[in-house]
Amino acid sequence: MRAIVITSPGGSEVLAVQDRPAPEPGLGQVRVRVHTSALNRADLMQREGRYPAPSGVAPDIPGLEYAGEVESVGTGATLWRVGTRVMGIAGGAAHAELLCVHEREAIPIPHGMSYEQAGAIPEAFLTAYDALFNRLHLRAGERVLIHAVASGVGTAALQLARHAGALTLGTSRSAHKLERARELGLVHAIAATDDDWPSRVEAAVGRDAVHAVADLVGGDYLGGNVRVLASRGRLVIVGLTAGRRAALDMGTVLSKRLLIEGTVLRHRPLEEKMTLARDFAERVVPVFESGGLRPIVDRVLPFTEVRAAHDVLASNETFGKVVLRWD
Numbered sequence: 001m002r003a004i005v006i007t008s009p010g011g012s013e014v015l016a017v018q019d020r021p022a023p024e025p026g027l028g029q030v031r032v033r034v035h036t037s038a039l040n041r042a043d044l045m046q047r048e049g050r051y052p053a054p055s056g057v058a059p060d061i062p063g064l065e066y067a068g069e070v071e072s073v074g075t076g077a078t079l080w081r082v083g084t085r086v087m088g089i090a091g092g093a094a095h096a097e098l099l100c101v102h103e104r105e106a107i108p109i110p111h112g113m114s115y116e117q118a119g120a121i122p123e124a125f126l127t128a129y130d131a132l133f134n135r136l137h138l139r140a141g142e143r144v145l146i147h148a149v150a151s152g153v154g155t156a157a158l159q160l161a162r163h164a165g166a167l168t169l170g171t172s173r174s175a176h177k178l179e180r181a182r183e184l185g186l187v188h189a190i191a192a193t194d195d196d197w198p199s200r201v202e203a204a205v206g207r208d209a210v211h212a213v214a215d216l217v218g219g220d221y222l223g224g225n226v227r228v229l230a231s232r233g234r235l236v237i238v239g240l241t242a243g244r245r246a247a248l249d250m251g252t253v254l255s256k257r258l259l260i261e262g263t264v265l266r267h268r269p270l271e272e273k274m275t276l277a278r279d280f281a282e283r284v285v286p287v288f289e290s291g292g293l294r295p296i297v298d299r300v301l302p303f304t305e306v307r308a309a310h311d312v313l314a315s316n317e318t319f320g321k322v323v324l325r326w327d
Contacts, residue, residue, distance in 0.1 A: 002326070003096035004306050006060045009049030012310040017303065020061070023093075023100045025074030030103050032086060034068040036119030036300075037094045038152065038321040039313050041241065042266065046092075047310065053092040054267050063094030064266065066101075067109060067118035077103045085109040087118045088277060089126055091266055095303065097326055104274040107281045110288035113295075120152070120295035120321035121288070126280055127238060127265055128157035131214050132164070134276075135236040135261050140165030142211040145201060145228065147221055149186060150177035152321040153238060155296040157214050158184050160284075163292050166212075169204060171197055180319050184296070198224040208256070212236075219243035226252050234259045296320030302327050 003020045025031040043062040045051035053059045067087040070080045080086060086106040093099060109118040131153075132138045144161050148154045149170025161168050162185035171192040172178045178189035188204040190197050201210065201224075210228045213235045215221055219242025225235050226249055233256060253260070265273070287293045298318040301309045303326050313322050 001097040002303070003061050003093075004063070004303060006047050006062060009047070012047070012307040012314075014047065015306050015310065017306070020096065022098050025072060025077065025100045027074055028076045028102055028104075029074040029100045030070045030077055030080055030086075030106060031072045031074075032066060032068045032099050032101060032106070033071040034066045034094060034097055034099050034326060035115040036068070036323050036325045037063050037066045038120050038123065038323045039309055040064050040123050040152070041239070041313070043095070044310060044314055057090075057092040059092075061093040061096055063090065063092060063096065063099075065089050065119070065122035066094040066099055067115045067121070068099075070106075071098065073103070074100075079103040080106060085115075085118075087122050089122045089265060089273065095306070095324065102270060102274060105270075105277050107277050108285060110285050113288065116297060116300050116323055116325060117295045119323045119325075120297045123265075124152035124156040124321060125160070125284065125293070125295075126276060127153050127263075128160050128214070129280055129284055130265065130276055131236045131238050131263055132157055132160055132212075135263055136212040136214065136234045138164055138166055138212050141167070143167045143169065143205055143209060143230075144212045144214065145169040145171070145190075145210045145225075146214045146216070147171045147192070148216040148239070148241070149181050150174065150319050151216055152296070153216055155181070155184060155320050158186055159293050163287060167205075169201060169210065171217075177319055195220070195224075198227045201228045214238060217242045218246070220246050222246035222248060226256075226258065229256060229258055232257050232259075235261070237262045298322055300325055 005018045070084045169188040171190045216239040218240035298320045300323045
């Protein structure tokens with residue numbers, strides 16, 4: 001099979017398409033012929049040598065999500081028939097023509113959806129769904145602030161929050177991206193071009209008025225998050241593109257009785273990933289099929305242009321997902 005291989009830590013020039021042995025499905029696994037797979041910031045970090053793959057996953061083949069069809073099944077696997085269209089997340093190695101996953105991690109592709117669209121769903125929407133509803137316990141009528149709202153996870157969180165009946169606020173450094181986010185249902189667009197974004201949040205909804213924050217940025221956003229949260233507000237930290245460290249006013253955390261949680265999908269136990277996948281398949285896939293949600297694809301490129309794909313994602317000029325396709 002062909003696979004995208006990180007030949008050494010470095011820039012996009014270290015990526016190459018190489019032939020690798022086809023993986024064989026183990027107990028309870030299916031082998032998927034991958035048609036598309038989107039890029040994630042974790043792929044860039046892994047390429048740079050800053051985010052190693054979990055134990056048991058090929059360390060030099062990136063890729064955290066896939067859309068394709070079941071090609072073969074392993075011993076004891078009974079959930080999917082050969083030829084079924086499926087999508088899902090993986091600990092890595094999804095940027096290859098073949099991928100083996102546990103059958104209960106796989107999710108049916110919504111009816112009528114192309115592989116290019118489906119390839120943009122798993123990592124973004126599973127991450128957003130878990131953050132909003134399993135971590136933040138978001139409810140209808142609440143105000144939720146989503147940082148980096150124009151990113152893949154951000155556009156997914158925006159749509160899921162809107163569908164749940166929450167009032168949405170979102171930040172971006174790009175006015176153009178905020179306008180596009182409005183088309184997806186963003187109610188309050190917050191410019192994050194400087195450190196005064198908390199004042200803009202307060203001007204939009206009042207002081208101490210945000211019930212939940214999904215922070216895809218990290219770094220110094222922590223202080224602003226604590227400032228705008230309401231009493232008993234909840235914060236989930238999903239990404240750290242702005243840095244791993246920040247000062248924290250613990251007195252405000254105590255007085256507001258805030259809940260702060262971090263989350264990551266890649267290194268979770270298999271059992272947790274399977275539970276999330278089955279819940280998502282039951283609750284969210286039907287919403288795609290009814291038109292209530294849609295994947296946001298910035299562009300589709302062939303896997304042979306993976307270097308260009310990495311460069312465009314690193315440019316921060318994308319809106320939604322960059323999807324790679326095996327021709």
